[in-house]
Amino acid sequence: MKKIILTGGAGFIGSNILKHLIKLKYHVVVIDDLTSGKYSNIEGLKKSKYFGFEKCSITNYKYLNNVFKNVDFVLHQAASKKTVCDKDPRKDLKVNAEGAFNLLKLSSDHNVKKFIHASTGSVFGENKTNKSQNENSIKKPVSYYGVSKNAAENYIEVFNKLFNLNYTVLRYFHVYGPNQDYSPNGGVISIFINNLIKGKPITIYGDGSQQRIFTYVEDVVRANMFSINNKKTNNQIYNCTYGKRIKLIDALNLISKTLKIYPNKLTYTNWKQGDIKNFNVSNQKLIRAGFNYKYNFDLGIKNTIKSFYK
Ligand SMILES: NC(=O)c1ccc[n+]([C@@H]2O[C@H](COP(=O)([O-])OP(=O)(O)OC[C@H]3O[C@@H](n4cnc5c(N)ncnc54)[C@H](O)[C@@H]3O)[C@@H](O)[C@H]2O)c1
The missing domain is CATH 3.40.50.720 (NAD(P)-binding Rossmann-like Domain)
Structure with missing residues (x-):
């Protein structure tokens, strides 16, 4: 063992x-x-x-x-x-x-x-x-x-x-998925899902155009x-990393569409200090070593939403 x-x-x-x-x-x-x-x-x-x-x-x-x-x-x-x-x-x-x-x-x-x-x-x-x-x-x-x-x-x-x-x-x-903290110190996907489900306002730092590779x-x-x-x-x-870039605002829209719940209040505020706006990263080395990614963003989001109702 x-x-x-x-x-x-x-x-x-x-x-x-x-x-x-x-x-x-x-x-x-x-x-x-x-x-x-x-x-x-x-x-x-x-x-x-x-x-x-x-x-x-x-x-x-x-x-x-x-x-x-x-x-x-x-x-x-x-x-x-x-x-x-x-x-x-x-x-x-x-x-x-x-x-x-x-x-x-x-x-x-x-x-x-x-x-x-x-x-x-x-x-x-x-x-x-x-x-x-x-x-x-x-x-x-x-x-x-x-x-x-x-x-x-x-x-x-x-x-x-x-x-x-x-x-x-x-x-x-x-990274996103089940067990991620949705407090203000937590991950953005969990915060979006939690706030939408509970009817709480959503805040985006910057204009939502920042790219993420969830x-x-x-x-x-x-x-x-x-x-x-x-x-x-x-x-x-x-x-x-799964490797596909997505704008934060598009991620929010996809979550809303999947949940069929839309933000009752969406606020844009100042960029966060040290926040990287654009990620453009190659994931090929791990794939070349024989690893494959199984979860596209749609599937990952569906699974994460499910975990909120467990
Ligand atoms: N979540 C992401 O998107 C992401 C992205 C890049 C890198 N990472 C890295 O992945 C790892 C896990 O991140 P996570 O998102 O699960 O964060 P998390 O905060 O949920 O988990 C970190 C864990 O470390 C524990 N911890 C903190 N300080 C400690 C200490 N001094 N001694 C012992 N335990 C301590 C915390 O209690 C917590 O359980 C971290 O190394 C993080 O830097 C995470």
């Missing part, structure tokens, strides 16, 4: 990965301090003999050291989110950069077979060219969040060079599984 440490397992993406791992009978230890994650996301799995939970911050090296026993894989999903980072950039540095460093050090010291890391498109910064960004494109983050997540990517490559720690970095882009969470879970099982992904960085 393979043992996996899953950081951030009570969060949106982590809890979706967790369900999958438990189904496959991996022995999973979740490390989460519940700052944005919810215990309710993992409560249903409490009884499983394959599930363990440590309420702990990834900044607490001493505590983490006790958890690292016979670990095969680390799936590092914990992070301080962009919305938190904007308000508290020092915490962001501590969690996203030093937290990743702690886990890398322990993974290397304890001979972990592979470190799979959740990174982000925010490491790129604004794309000012007409070309799509591939994995070799220059990284120029424009937010605290992008800088700290980029530091984690750089540490990973250093641990690989110095200590041969095997890794895969998956850079996620605009990726359904199940495809992100599958990409993590692919990284565990496929040697081709060793020591590689991938853009992990």
